[in-house]
Amino acid sequence: MPDNDLFLQAIDAVYASGFDRERLPEALESISRLLGGSGAYFEVNHKLTRRHDLLCTVGVPAGAYDPYLKELVVRNPRIPFAFRQPVGSMSWDHQILDETEMARDPFYSEFLSHYGLRYFAAVVIHQSSKALATISVHRTRKQGHVDKREIAIMGKLCPHFQRAYDLATRLMREGGRRSALENALAWLADGVALLRADGTIAYANDAFHALARRGDGLRISGEAIEFTATEARRRFESALGTVERLGDPSCDPCSTDFPVPRNNGMPAYIVSLRPLACENIIARADVMLLVRDPLWRNTGTSQLLQEIFSLTNAEAHLAQALCGGTTTSAYAVERRVSLNTVYSHLKRIREKTGCRGVPELIRKFGEWNIPLRVN
DSSP: OOOHHHHHHHHHHHHHHHHOGGGHHHHHHHHHHHTTOSEEEEEEEETTTTEEEEEEEESSOGGGHHHHHHTGGGGOTHHHHHHTSOTTOEEEGGGTOOHHHHHHOHIIIIIIHHTTOOEEEEEEEEEOSSEEEEEEEEEOTTTOSOOHHHHHHHHHHHHHHHHHHHHHHHHHHOOSHHHHHHHHHHTBSSEEEEEOTTSOEEEEOHHHHHHHHHTSSEEEETTEEEESSHHHHHHHHHHHHHHTTTTOTTSOGGGGEEEEOOGGGOOOEEEEEEEOSSSSSSTTOOEEEEEEOHHHHHHHHHHHHHHHHOOOHHHHHHHHHHHTTOOHHHHHHHHTOOHHHHHHHHHHHHHHHOOOSHHHHHHHHTTOOOOBOOO
16 A cells, blocks of 8 residues: 555645646656655657657756657657557556666667666556657666556556546636636536625536535525525625635634535535635636535545545445544444444554544544545
8 A cells, every 4th residue: 555645645736736737746746756766757749740749757867858858759668658558557667678678778778777767657647649648757777666566556546647637638728717717617526606796606617506406505596696594694795795805814714614504404515705816717706605515525535535545435434424523432323333343444444544543543534625526
């Protein structure tokens, strides 16, 4: 299993790079550190010209860029191999060349050896008739080949690479600031509405519309947001009047966050209002409203907990409940299982996550959010 903290940091960095290409080096650095490499690179190769549409590297000597881009990219034996691989495929040196062949190949014996590099591990995140996009990690001769554990880690990261790359590609294709922002907001798991100063809706993403259609605590009427509970309506009006003053030392930032009760005792939505930093992005919107659904977030987080820490569904569900404040006794009653069963699950959770107790488990998972929709 990967170092869990480093793995989560890498996932966060990968998604951040999808929104902001300038943060790509940070993502590559996280991946290199996670896999024990000397550096990493992201490249998009144009298949017809065998030249780069994009290249970003960390941990590579600056002098290596020019000769690689001008000449050696067409002699890189790794690229033709990757051209034949489907999206999600992993590759490493001994799939392509053995040590004797590496010693004879100019790319390895002349170019890589000159910069102290030797091995690699890569994953294909995009493959089309025109372009190939890969993420690769450098390794020195001393660091050696990747092992099965590191290959598995790279495979677990692959879906996150793909989503971030797809997001970045969509944003780059959008010509205007409005369409680019809408495109980015459409990928968020939280419901987001951009409001005018009077509270009317200028734009709402799909997640917000889905929440509103339920009519459970809030809905859309014309261009307005209607809250079922009287207290929620009052807090919304108060937050609209406060949001412009955020940043004033006398203004309490918590006054723009409030719960929206739902029917049947389900966990409340959490609504937050924030001022928009940029003017006139979408129909003169002034305020961003975010709606967090803890039920959706718990489901998505449970899926990633199972993936990252190899928790069973029952173990992931218990971890989420404990992080939400549920006691082991209350959980046993709620799930209609014995307390011994709960303790057995908790013991395995501690073993798999390295947490010594519930407080450490809460610290590790309690504030972890999933930034993007996964479907």
